[in-house]
């Protein structure tokens with residue numbers, strides 16, 4: 001049987017000129033397909049802050065390229081001033097969103113290249129930074145493929161998979177993490193059915209997950225977030241697959257707001273709850289979920305965004321945390337590119353990643 005390779009929208013890459021970052025503007029999907037080429041610091045920052053590019057791995061890939069294209073514009077010819085400019089750009093881009101640790105990890109990785117070349121000329125440093133940014137992108141493709149393989153091993157043909165938010169190719173490089181097994185299953189002719197939480201308030205599930213799955217010909221049904229309990233009770237769900245933005249050392253996981261509620265429901269109904277993500281999303285310096293910074297966003301996203309008229313009076317106060325933390329006790333396994341980690345997570349991380357069990361904080 002000819003295996004049909006799923007084509008993925010190119011969500012982030014270097015522009016053809018090599019001097020800008022080209023993205024598919026996810027804030028305009030699913031109704032408009034708009035590509036942007038960004039090279040100015042303020043535009044690169046805004047693209048992350050406004051979720052034109054979003055999803056922990058995709059943010060990391062974008063940030064690596066962004067620091068590189070900004071370095072290319074530097075007029076500095078001396079190492080010291082050049083490095084200081086790179087550090088300022090790193091700090092500025094890192095301040096765009098606080099929760100997804102991939103942002104910090106990948107900015108630091110590209111900056112570390114510049115910091116490791118004190119005796120090199122600026123053009124050589126710029127070239128090395130570009131190689132690091134491209135490596136981050138290629139590594140993510142490999143990681144998502146491996147995560148998808150491990151994730152697919154946890155389900156069987158005909159299973160119903162509940163998803164929350166978007167952790168597909170748009171949020172990563174290819175395949176995705178939480179959605180990766182669904183794309184891999186499609187390529188292999190294995191039927192799975194996705195039940196997609198719309199994921200208020202920014203509707204990544206409705207706008208992006210349903211879009212990606214529909215485009216790929218993958219069976220999916222869109223539901224409101226408040227329907228998750230009913231579809232679980234009705235026996236439609238055999239497993240929950242979600243992505244992650246930051247995993248603490250004990251397995252507590254920050255992901256899109258509403259994820260912890262899905263995990264509590266899954267526990268109640270005896271349904272396995274899987275977190276899927278690359279090792280670059282694990283923050284080994286973070287001891288537990290209480291130490292994960294949670295982004296607070298503007299209340300307008302609740303009251304008027306996506307509505308033809310406001311759904312609440314302008315004076316109504318709002319609370320809009322963009323993420324919540326799922327306690328490690330609610331997680332069946334954390335699926336990474338290096339293997340499936342089962343509780344106790346600190347021990348399995350040590351085994352899978354070959355790290356000391358107790359890390360210096």
Ligand SMILES: CSC[C@H]1O[C@H](OP(=O)(O)O)[C@H](O)[C@@H]1O
Pocket residue numbers: 051054055056057164165166167168171172176177178204242243244245254255256257322
């Ligand atoms: C593949 S990780 C995607 C992860 O990021 C999303 O957050 P946002 O849309 O705000 O970037 C969400 O938490 C997804 O699970």
